[in-house]
Amino acid sequence: VERSAMIDTWLEKHRLIYTGATRHPFILSIRDGTIDMTSFKRWLAQDYLFVRSFVPFLSSVLIKAWKESDDNTDMEIILGGMASLSDEISWFKREASKWGVLLTDIIPQKANQDYCRFLESLMSPDVEYTVSITAFWAIEAVYQESFAHCLEDGSKTPPELQETCERWGNTGFGEYCQSLKRIAERKLQKVSDDVLTKAEVLLLRVLEHEVEFWNMSSGGT
Template sequence: MDGKSKPGVPYDVMTDTWVKKHRLIYIGATRHPFILSIRDGTVDLSAFKRWLGQDYIFVRAFVPFVASVLIKAYKKGDESSGDMEVILSGLGSLNDEIAWFKQEASKWGVDLSQVAPEKPTQDYCRFLEELMRPEVDYTVAMAAFWAIEAVYQESFAHCLEEGSKTSTELQEACQRWGNDGFGRYCSSLRNIADRQLEKVASGSVPLVKVSEDAVSKAEVTFLRVLEYEVDFWNMSCGTDGHSAPKP
């Protein structure tokens, strides 16, 4: 709890504060025109196929990133926190996700072996590599991990809400990240990130002490994730100026 909170009055955890403070870019990432076009049934299928091929490349790079977070959780040495179990479950679902991408690609006639990473994918994967370095704080890596998963969860859940006109053929893709189980998994990641971010408050004992430096680095990292996600959606739509011409 921060020093200004009153007993019995709910207070914002750090990730709430960030989402409110950076609301515009957060909305930009979770309500992007690409997602809105899936939701209203007008998505350009060549854009969807481009997203599919590029996201397969991203997810392959995301696996070692998540493994690096698992190593950081292990090194923290707090077995009772349950963090490793949450992260391990994430690695398990990434295994299913990779199999799903292969199956979906064959359904849509996308030859994954021929897909080259576009610039936004390359940049995002490079960012993941930077975060994998052992000197990157667990708090910073967890904040990125949560934000990356949360953007997909919020985006695709929006395509399944009442009133959406998502086509039947794309509903399964939306279910992958928009289902309640994935929502609960994102909440677990968020709780870990918030617990790590909890700062020393006057008169209360913090659960975890992290330096101000790690907290501000984590916020910058959160913002960078949102920017990379927006670039990734832009690329999928072909509105980034870098994408290959539509097939």
Template sequence: MDGGGVEGSTTAAWMERYQQMYERATRHPFTVSIRDGTIDLSAFKRWLSQDYLFVREFVAFVASVLLKCCKQEDNSDMETILGGVASLSDELSWFKNEAARWGVDLASISPLESNLEYHRFLQSFNEPEISYAVAITTFWAIETVYQDSFGFCIEEGNKTPPELLGTCQRWGSADFKLYCQCLQRIADRILANAPADTVKSAEEAFIRVLELEIGFWEMSSCRS
């Protein structure tokens, strides 16, 4: 398919095939409790500080995706990914401001086990053998879980506490959704031209992201 849309695409097919797991990642009790207004603020602060450490690691991951992109013969996706790297600079500042607002001292935080597990997964993309197709699919999946999770917190009928709306807007906004759709179109185009074993690896990476995202919410809720 080459209409630029996402319906009927490889990634859309996976979202359907693994719908249950996708829902566990994007409608997790942690984010649903933000939407309900029943969120435990100590859990929110745990998420905030752990996600700051995640994003620091994510910078290196996105840089590795950018590097793989630049090595492609057709590197027309470069600007989109470069934009992603650039926006993480603003994101790190946002985390620092937000942490100060909540009285969280980021200097004294160390990563919990589920976060470390996610770090190891992200670091594995430094290997030049990991293809651009797998990397860009992983990048899309990671961003999309947050977009869908936080987008739900600002959809109609939400009771999200006003002091958490900024967080939800960061990933739930219409602009961030467009950005995720742009990543999805890139992933689908690359996958459409990739060999079957690469597509299989990308599918496995998609599932792994869902597992790791569920683990991250569990960790934040202190359920694990």
């Protein structure tokens, strides 16, 4: 396989599912201003739980970067991501109280449980750093692309949801995702074909979980 721009090659190959994750009806309803606030509050509560599970996952990526990376800056980029999560958790608490959502008694829904279990499986030391960082990039990139879409010219995002969209749609977050992508691309050039395949499969699993997470938020299952 030609290893340059591996991720872009995969995104072209899996265009449909990628678009399904980044242009989901939930996101499109924020963008066109038709979002049902019950759905938004459901997303907010469930995503708060997700982000709490994301912290230990990120710490596992950090450990792998420290052990396996050939570049010191990887760890600093991941550490920056961890620091932002602290701020993100505070933001969820403020936002939830604004909408009257109680974060103390949220029951994780099935799609969320499945996604968190998947994150937990990635924390295993048997999962290679390259595979973890690729999955990590994908998780962040879906939110970045989705929420940035709600900020583009012509979008009718309700003013009260602007701040939420800016949290993941801002250019700083975009640059952070680009840094993660560059790390993943660099590592993918050096791994065996088996690990390469594993990274592609897990990238697809991330996209599927993201679609299910939006479906859950929209009110389906």
